[in-house]
Amino acid sequence: MDQRKKVLLEKIINSSYNNTAGLIVLKNGKTLYENYFNEYTGANAVHVASVTKSIFSALIGIAIGNGQIKSMDQKVLEFFPDYTINRGEKTIQRVTIKNMLTMTAPYKYKSEPYEQFFASDNWIKFALDLLGGRGQIGEFTYSAIIGTHILSGILIKATGQSVFDFATEKLFSPLEIQVGNNVVLQNKEEQLAFFKDKNVRGWVADQQGVNTAGWGLTLTPMDMAKIGQLYLDGGLWKDKQIIPAWWIDESTKEHSRWGKLSYGYLWWILDDKEHIYAALGDGGNVIYVNTKKKMVVSIASLFVPHAKDRIKLIKEYIEPMFENCV
Template sequence: MVVHGSKIWPAEEWEYGTPSSAGIDPELLWNASKHLQRDFPHVYSFLVVQHGRIAFEQYYRGTRETDKRDILSVNKSILSALAGIALAKGYLSNTDQQIIELFPEFLSKDCDPRILCLNIKHLLTMTSGFYYPRLAADSQPMVDRMRRSDNWLRYILELPVKNRAMNRFQYNNFDAWLLSAVLQRVSQMSIYELANKWLFGPIGIHADAWECEDPQQHLAGSLHLTAKDMARFGYLYLNEGDWNGVQVIPSTWVTESTAGSGPYSYLWWLHPHGYYASGAGGTSIIILPQADMVIVFQAKHLKRFRHPMEAMHTHLFPYIGLS
C-alpha cells in the first residue's frame, strides 16, 4: 500500500479492507455473489474496490486470483486510454486528424471516397459509417473474409461507408481495430510495447503479450489480464488518470472520453452512475465515481447473454445511493 495525500494506492499488491469498513453491508455483496453463482454460470470473478482497497473478492468455477483471462472488448477502453496519451505526447494532432493521411499507401481507386473524411473521433465513438451488421452472428462472415485477405488493414479501409450511418453510433469491431493500427503507426511501436510503456508499467499491470493474429501486425488482438489488473485500470480512471501523483492519462481526456448523453463515448459504455468497459459475455470494469468504487467481472457467457451488472442493480446499487 502507498498513501499519497488522502488516497490509497496499491503497491505490488492491493490492500484489503472489508465491506463494513467501506460502509457497505457485507450481506449485500454476499447476496450478489450468490446470485452470480446461481444465475450466471460463466462468471469467473467478482471484485469490488472501494476507497482504494479490495472490499470484496470472489472467484468461481475453479478460477484463481492469478488467472489471466481474455478481456475481450474491454481492451477497446484501453485503446481509448492510449489514444489520449498519444494526443498528449503529440503523436496525434487532435481527434479531427484524418485517418487516411496516416496510411497514404492505402489510398486507391477502390477506396470509398467518404473514407477521406474519416477521423480519429469517428473511430473512438464508433461513428465511422463502415457497413457492419448489428448481430454478431451476421458480422462474423465479414471478419472471416478479413482474416482470409492478404492485408487486414487494407480490407478495413476498403469497406463501404454508409451515408446514413456515418456520424451515428453503431458498435463495430473495425473502428477499434483501425484505431489500434493508427496508434502503432504514429508511435512506431507494437500495441503491446505501447501499452506496457505508457500505461501498464506506470500502474503495475503485468500483462502477457497482447496477441495479434494479423500477419502484418497492424491490428490489436486478444489481451489477458487478472481481475486485480483490470481493477488497476479502473482505479486509474476513477482517479481521473492520476496514479500516486503521476498523471498517466490527462484528466481532461478521462473527462472527455467518458462524457456524453448517449450509450457510448470514446470506447466506453455510459451508465447513469458512471461508465464501464465491457467485453462479450459480461467481462467488465465498472467505474462508479459517486461511490468511489470499481467493480470487476471476468466472464464469458455468450449464449442467452445476461450482463452480470444485473446482479448489481438488484443487490447493491439501490443500497449505496445508486438507485
C-alpha cells in the same frame, strides 16, 4: 460487510451468473471484496473481449497527450498515405479519429464479415477497404472487430512503436499489469481455444504483428480493477499522470447514441448526470466506474452466448451492499 449479504451475493452469482471467473469491488481505492469462481484464481487472466476497446481509448488519449496524435479531428487516411482509395469515394476521406472512437464512421457492409477479415492477409487494409460507403458520417454504427482495428494502425503510425510496446511502456508497466506476449491465431479452432483457455495470456495480433483494438486482450480481474481505479482518479497512479485528466473527462461523457444507450470514446456511458460509465465485453466482462460513489467494480467472465446483464447485478446487489462501507 454483512456475512449474510455476502452469502446471498455469491449464491446469486453461482446460480444466475455462473460463467463468472472473478469479481472485485473497490471503494475509495480500497479492496472491499475479491472473490473467484469456476476454479479461477487471482492469477488467471481472461479474454476480456470488447473491454479491450475502452483500454485502447486510454492509449489513444495518452498518444494525444504526448502530442504523437495532433487531434481527434485528424482524418484517418492521414495515417495511411500509401493507401489507394477507389475513384469517386469521398466519404472515407472525411472520416476522423473521433468518428472511430465514437462509432460514428460508416462502413460498406450490413453486418461485419468476420470470417473474411480473419482470413485476409492484411487486416488493416481489409478494414480500410470497408470504411466509408454510402452511410452517413455521424450515425452510430457499432464495429465490434473490423473497424476498430484501424485505430491500431493509427497508433503504430503515430507513435513509431508496436501497440504492445506502447501499451506496456505507457500503461501496463506503471500499473504493474503483465499481459504476456502477442498471440497470433491461425484459424477458427485456435480462436475458440483462446476464448476457453484457463491459462490464457497475451494480446491477439494479426499476421503483421498489429494488436487488436476491439478485442483480444487478456487481463485478470485485478488488472481490470486497476484500470477502473486509474480512471476514477483522473488518470493519476502513485503520483504519476498516466492518462491526461481532460481525456478521461472527455472520453467518459456522451458523444453518440445507440437507441437509449450513450457512448463516449469507446466507453459506455450509463449515467451522464451521476457520471457512471463502463467498459463492457462479451460474456459479461465489465469495468464499472461510479464517480459519485467512488466505486469500481470489475467482473471477469468466461465466454457464453447471451450472457446475463452484469450491470443489473451491480446496480441491484453489489452497489447497495457496499455503498455505505468506508
